[in-house]
Each structure stands twice: as C-alpha cells, then as structure tokens.
Amino acid sequence: MSEKISKLITEEQIEEKLTQIAGEISERYKGESVTVICVLKGAVMVMVDLVKKLNLPVEMDFMDVSSYGSGTSSSGSLKVNKDLENSIEGKNVLLVEDIIDSGRTLHYLIEYLKKKNPKSLSLFAMLDKPSRREFDIPFDWKGFEIPDEFVVGYGLDYDQKYRNLPYIGILQFD
Numbered sequence: 001m002s003e004k005i006s007k008l009i010t011e012e013q014i015e016e017k018l019t020q021i022a023g024e025i026s027e028r029y030k031g032e033s034v035t036v037i038c039v040l041k042g043a044v045m046v047m048v049d050l051v052k053k054l055n056l057p058v059e060m061d062f063m064d065v066s067s068y069g070s071g072t073s074s075s076g077s078l079k080v081n082k083d084l085e086n087s088i089e090g091k092n093v094l095l096v097e098d099i100i101d102s103g104r105t106l107h108y109l110i111e112y113l114k115k116k117n118p119k120s121l122s123l124f125a126m127l128d129k130p131s132r133r134e135f136d137i138p139f140d141w142k143g144f145e146i147p148d149e150f151v152v153g154y155g156l157d158y159d160q161k162y163r164n165l166p167y168i169g170i171l172q173f174d
C-alpha cells in the first residue's frame with residue numbers, strides 16, 4: 001500500500017490567509033499585548049508564521065496535551081504532557097491550534113486555561129473539519145474549512161510524517 005498526497009491548500013493560500021487574520025488579530029488587541037499559546041506539535045508552523053505578522057507585543061508559550069474519553073459523552077478529560085512555562089493570569093491569551101475535528105481536545109483545553117484566569121481567551125484554528133464535531137467550540141478566527149478527509153502537512157502528521165510539507169494535502173492510500 002502506498003501513500004499519496006493531493007494538494008488541498010497551497011503555500012500561497014496559507015500566506016494570504018495568515019496575513020489577513022494577523023491583521024484582524026492586531027486590530028483586536030491594539031494597544032495591548034498578547035500571549036500566543038501553541039498546541040504542540042501540529043500548530044508549530046502556523047504559530048510561527050502567524051506571530052511574525054502580528055503588529056503587537058507578543059509572548060509565546062507551548063503546551064502539549066491529549067484528550068481521553070469515549071464517544072459523545074462529556075466524561076473525557078485532559079492529559080497535560082507539557083504545561084505552560086509562564087502564568088497567564090491577567091493576560092490576553094490567543095490559543096493557536098492546527099485543526100479542530102471532534103473538538104474534544106480543545107473543549108477540555110479551553111476549560112483548563114480558563115481556570116488560570118486570563119484577562120481574555122481567544123482561539124485561532126488553521127483548519128476546521130466541521131463534519132465530525134462533537135463539542136461546540138467558540139472560534140474567533142479560522143483559516144480554512146475542509147471536508148471530512150485526513151490531511152497532512154504544514155504541521156499536521158500521519159504517524160509523525162509529513163509535518164514539514166509547506167502545503168496542506170489530503171492523504172490517500174492506494
């Protein structure tokens with residue numbers, strides 16, 4: 001069985017979208033600073049490309065989490081593999097995620113972060129796969145809505161591969 005990748009979103013489209021969204025974020029936090037939190041590892045590419053375009057004082061922090069729990073029940077919980085390094089109490093926090101699929105991970109991550117009393121908490125997800133959503137997630141910004149396909153590249157992996165592709169593609173097996 002071989003793996004094939006068909007391009008879905010090009011480098012140019014990503015670049016254009018990030019320029020637009022960074023402009024909106026810079027406007028929203030005008031005169032303030034923002035702590036950008038990257039959810040490892042998938043959001044690394046989008047986080048670094050985004051912060052370079054922000055016209056604001058920026059702090060960066062990183063988290064690595066996994067979610068547990070079955071089906072559509074709300075009994076799942078969050079496993080924090082790597083926590084924030086600095087306190088976010090009283091700070092404007094912008095959470096950056098690669099893709100929202102069921103929404104489970106973000107649902108619990110948002111609850112977790114709110115308990116740390118940030119001044120504000122907003123969310124930017126590069127990709128939205130709405131067809132499989134189980135938890136309602138309050139987006140502030142989203143990059144692209146995509147169909148129910150498995151995608152790789154630009155931080156997203158299949159078995160830890162393909163994260164370094166500069167574009168986003170659909171992974172197919174044949």
Ligand code: IMP
Nearest residue numbers: 100101102103104105149150151156157
């Ligand atoms: P959720 O908790 O179901 O929203 O899952 C979100 C996580 O699953 C993402 O942060 C990704 O790491 C992973 N994921 C979901 N869909 C894809 C995909 O199409 N390609 C690669 N990773 C994915």
Ligand code: MG
Nearest residue numbers: 039040042098
């Ligand atoms: Mg992720």
